[in-house]
Amino acid sequence: xxxxxTIKDIAREAGVSIALVxxxxxxxxxxNGKKRYRVSESTKxxxxxxxxxxxxxxxxxxxxLRKGRTHVIGILLxxxxxxxxxxxxxxxxxxxxxxxxxVLFGSTEEDPERFxxxxxxxxxxxxxxxxxxxxxxxxxxxxQIIESGRPFVTxxxxxxxxxxxxxxxxxxxxxxxxxxxxxQQGGQRLGLxxxxxxxxxxxxxxxxxxxxxxxxxxxxxxxSDNMERDAEKxxxxxxxxxxxxxxxxxxxxxxxxxxxxxxxxxxxxxxIHLVSFDFSNVYDLFSPAITYxxxxxxxxxxxxxEYLFRLIxxxxxxxxxxxxxxxxxxxxxxx
Amino acid sequence: xxxxxTIKDIAREAGVSIALVxxxxxxxxxxNGKKRYRVSESTKxxxxxxxxxxxxxxxxxxxxLRKGRTHVIGILLxxxxxxxxxxxxxxxxxxxxxxxxxVLFGSTEEDPERFxxxxxxxxxxxxxxxxxxxxxxxxxxxxQIIESGRPFVTxxxxxxxxxxxxxxxxxxxxxxxxxxxxxQQGGQRLGLxxxxxxxxxxxxxxxxxxxxxxxxxxxxxxxSDNMERDAEKxxxxxxxxxxxxxxxxxxxxxxxxxxxxxxxxxxxxxxIHLVSFDFSNVYDLFSPAITYxxxxxxxxxxxxxEYLFRLIxxxxxxxxxxxxxxxxxxxxxxx
DNA sequence: CTGTTAGCGCGTTCAA
DNA sequence: TTGAACGCGCTAACAG
Numbered sequence: 001x002x003x004x005x006t007i008k009d010i011a012r013e014a015g016v017s018i019a020l021v022x023x024x025x026x027x028x029x030x031x032n033g034k035k036r037y038r039v040s041e042s043t044k045x046x047x048x049x050x051x052x053x054x055x056x057x058x059x060x061x062x063x064x065l066r067k068g069r070t071h072v073i074g075i076l077l078x079x080x081x082x083x084x085x086x087x088x089x090x091x092x093x094x095x096x097x098x099x100x101x102x103v104l105f106g107s108t109e110e111d112p113e114r115f116x117x118x119x120x121x122x123x124x125x126x127x128x129x130x131x132x133x134x135x136x137x138x139x140x141x142x143x144q145i146i147e148s149g150r151p152f153v154t155x156x157x158x159x160x161x162x163x164x165x166x167x168x169x170x171x172x173x174x175x176x177x178x179x180x181x182x183x184q185q186g187g188q189r190l191g192l193x194x195x196x197x198x199x200x201x202x203x204x205x206x207x208x209x210x211x212x213x214x215x216x217x218x219x220x221x222x223x224s225d226n227m228e229r230d231a232e233k234x235x236x237x238x239x240x241x242x243x244x245x246x247x248x249x250x251x252x253x254x255x256x257x258x259x260x261x262x263x264x265x266x267x268x269x270x271x272i273h274l275v276s277f278d279f280s281n282v283y284d285l286f287s288p289a290i291t292y293x294x295x296x297x298x299x300x301x302x303x304x305x306e307y308l309f310r311l312i313x314x315x316x317x318x319x320x321x322x323x324x325x326x327x328x329x330x331x332x333x334x335x
Numbered sequence: 336x337x338x339x340x341t342i343k344d345i346a347r348e349a350g351v352s353i354a355l356v357x358x359x360x361x362x363x364x365x366x367n368g369k370k371r372y373r374v375s376e377s378t379k380x381x382x383x384x385x386x387x388x389x390x391x392x393x394x395x396x397x398x399x400l401r402k403g404r405t406h407v408i409g410i411l412l413x414x415x416x417x418x419x420x421x422x423x424x425x426x427x428x429x430x431x432x433x434x435x436x437x438v439l440f441g442s443t444e445e446d447p448e449r450f451x452x453x454x455x456x457x458x459x460x461x462x463x464x465x466x467x468x469x470x471x472x473x474x475x476x477x478x479q480i481i482e483s484g485r486p487f488v489t490x491x492x493x494x495x496x497x498x499x500x501x502x503x504x505x506x507x508x509x510x511x512x513x514x515x516x517x518x519q520q521g522g523q524r525l526g527l528x529x530x531x532x533x534x535x536x537x538x539x540x541x542x543x544x545x546x547x548x549x550x551x552x553x554x555x556x557x558x559s560d561n562m563e564r565d566a567e568k569x570x571x572x573x574x575x576x577x578x579x580x581x582x583x584x585x586x587x588x589x590x591x592x593x594x595x596x597x598x599x600x601x602x603x604x605x606x607i608h609l610v611s612f613d614f615s616n617v618y619d620l621f622s623p624a625i626t627y628x629x630x631x632x633x634x635x636x637x638x639x640x641e642y643l644f645r646l647i648x649x650x651x652x653x654x655x656x657x658x659x660x661x662x663x664x665x666x667x668x669x670x
Numbered sequence: 671c672t673g674t675t676a677g678c679g680c681g682t683t684c685a686a
Numbered sequence: 687t688t689g690a691a692c693g694c695g696c697t698a699a700c701a702g
Contacts (some may be wrong), residue, residue, distance in 0.1 A: 016687080016688090017687065017688045017689075018688085018689090019687075019689075019690095021687060023687090043687090064691095064693095065693050065694060065695095066692075066693055067693090067694095068693075271695060
C-alpha cells in the first residue's frame with residue numbers, strides 16, 4: 001500500500017507551508033504577470049530537493065478538481081487494428097502529448113451503439129473535447145455532444161446532416177485523378193469497388209469515379225463483414241464484363257480484390273490494372289507497383305488536433321464556439 | 336462555459352441533502368452489507384428523475400480524489416502503427432473497458448527515453464498499473480515503477496535482468512516447429528533474418544532456429560531504421576550461399592525480404608521458401624501461401640490484462656505483490 | 671425508518 | 687510566507 005507522497009509531506013519535511021510548496025512546484029515564482037509570489041532561493045532549492053528526494057508527484061485528480069480542467073480528450077476511431085487508423089492514433093498520441101493533453105482512444109467498429117457507449121464513457125471521464133470518426137447512425141450521440149457544449153472535430157468523413165468542424169481530404173478530386181491515372185495505364189473498361197457503408201467518404205469517391213468513368217461503369221459495394229464473398233462476387237461480374245481497370249476505395253478492399261482476382265487466375269497489372277486508396281504493403285509486390293492514393297495522415301492528425309485545441313482554448317476564454325463549423329480540406333496525392 | 340451539473344445542483348433541485356443524492360447515485364441503498372441507508376422510494380425516484388433531467392454526471396476527478404482510485408492503467412506498446420500492436424491495442428481497449436478501466440496508450444518506438452517520458456507522464460496521471468512492452472535500455476525506468484509500488488505486467492518479451500510478471504509465447508518451441516515446417520517444404524540450406532534488437536523475443540527465436548538448423552546456418556540481423564538496405568545485403572549473401580529456405584522473425588522483416596528477393600529476380604516459394612512470424616496480408620499472394628507463426632494476440636491481451644487486474648486487486652486488499660513474478664507462457668500456432 | 675451534518679482527500683489561490 | 691477557503695463527491699456519525 002505504498003502511500004503516495006502528497007504536498008503535505010513535502011511541506012512538513014521541508015518545514016514550510018503547503019502553499020509555498022505549491023507555488024514552487026508550479027513555478028508561480030518569477031512569473032511575469034502581476035502576481036509574483038517571491039520565495040527565497042534557499043527555500044526554493046530546499047523544497048525542490050525534498051520533492052525530488054521523496055519522489056513527489058502531484059495528484060492530477062486534485063489538480064483537475066481544483067482547476068476544473070482535465071486536459072484529456074477522447075478520440076474515437078473506427079478500428080485501431082486497421083493500419084490506417086493505427087497510423088492516425090500514433091500521430092494523435094504524439095501531438096496530444098506534446099501539447100500537454102492526454103488521449104483516450106476508442107474503436108467504434110462502425111457500430112453506433114459502441115460509438116454511443118464510448119462517448120458516454122468519455123464524457124464521464126470529463127474529456128474536454130473529441131476527435132471523432134462518425135459512423136452511420138451516430139447522429140443522436142453527436143447531438144448530445146453538441147448539447148454538452150464540448151468541442152469536437154470530425155475527421156475522415158463528415159455527417160451530411162450536421163455542419164460541424166471537420167478535417168478530411170478532397171475525395172472527389174483525388175478520385176478523378178486516380179481514374180485518370182488508371183486510364184493512362186491503359187484501362188478502358190473501368191469499375192469501382194467501394195464499401196456499402198453510406199459515409200461521405202465513399203459516396204464522394206463514387207461521385208468522383210462517375211465523373212470520369214461515366215454512369216455506365218459498374219460500382220460494386222462490398223460489406224466489411226462479408227468481404228471475401230462480396231469480393232468474389234464482384235470479381236465474377238468484372239470478368240464477365242471484361243473490365244480491365246479497377247479502382248478500389250480502400251486498402252482493405254484492395255487486398256480482398258487482389259486475392260479474389262488471383263483466385264480466378266487473373267494477372268494483376270497485366271490483364272487488369274488496379275488503382276487503390278490508402279497504403280498497403282502489398283502494392284509493391286506487383287509490377288508495375290499498384291498506384292494508390294495516399295492520404296496525408298500526419299497532416300490530418302495535426303490539423304484536427306490543433307483545431308480541437310483551438311476550440312478548447314476559445315471555450316475556456318468564454319467565447320462562443322457553437323457557430324464554428326469550418327472544414328479543413330486537405331489534398332491527397334497519387335503514389 | 337457550460338457549467339457542469341454537480342451533486343449540489345441535484346440536491347437543491349430535488350430538495351434533499353447532498354448525501355442523499357450520493358447514496359442514490361451509488362446504489363448505496365439496499366446494499367447487503369451492514370450499512371443500509373434507507374431512502375423512501377419516492378425521494379429516490381425524484382432524485383433519479385432530476386439527475387436524468389439535468390444530465391448529471393458525477394465528476395470522476397472528485398471521485399478519484401475521494402476514493403483514491405483512478406481505474407486508469409497505462410499500456411506502453413512499441414508502435415501503434417504496426418498491425419501487431421494495433422490488434423493488441425484494440426483488444427486491450429475492449430477488455431479494459433469491460434472491466435471498468437480506462438487505458439492510456441503510448442508508443443515507445445523502442446526508444447528508452449520515450450519509454451521513460453511516457454512512464455513519468457502516466458505516473459503523474461495516477462495510473463494504477465502498467466502493461467509494458469519493455470524496450471532495450473528501459474531497465475532503470477522499470478526499476479522506478481517497481482519502487483513506486485505499481486503493479487505491472489510485461490508482454491511480448493521479458494527483461495533478462497528482472498523477474499517480473501510476464502506474458503509471452505514459447506518462442507523457442509514455435510521457432511523449432513517453424514524451421515521443421517520449412518524443411519518439410521523442401522528447404523535444405525536454411526537462414527534466418529532477425530532484428531538486431533537484443534530483446535528476449537529475437538534471441539529466443541534465434542536459439543530455436545539454431546536448435547534445428549544448426550550452428551552453421553547464417554542469421555542475418557536487420558535494423559528497423561535501415562530495413563531496406565539491410566534486407567538487400569542479407570539477400571545478396573543468401574544468393575551467394577544458395578540458401579533455399581528462409582525464416583523471417585517478424586512480419587515487417589518478411590515484407591522487406593520479399594521485396595528484396597523479388598528485386599533480385601528470386602521466385603519466392605519456388606527458388607526460396609519462406610516461413611514467417613506474425614500475420615501480414617502479403618502471405619496469401621504466393622502459392623503455396625507463406626506459412627507463418629500466429630501469436631494468440633487476443634489471448635495475450637486477455638491474460639495480461641486480467642493478470643494486471645488481479646495484481647491491482649491484491650494490492651488494494653493490502654497484500655504484498657512484490658514477490659509475484661509468475662510468467663504466463665502461451666502457445667503460438669503455425670498457419 | 672428516513673434523512674442530515676460535517677469532515678475528508680489534495681492541490682490551488684486569495685487575503686492577510 | 688502562511689492560513690484557510692474552495693472544488694466535488696464520499697461516508698461515518700448522528701438526529702428526528
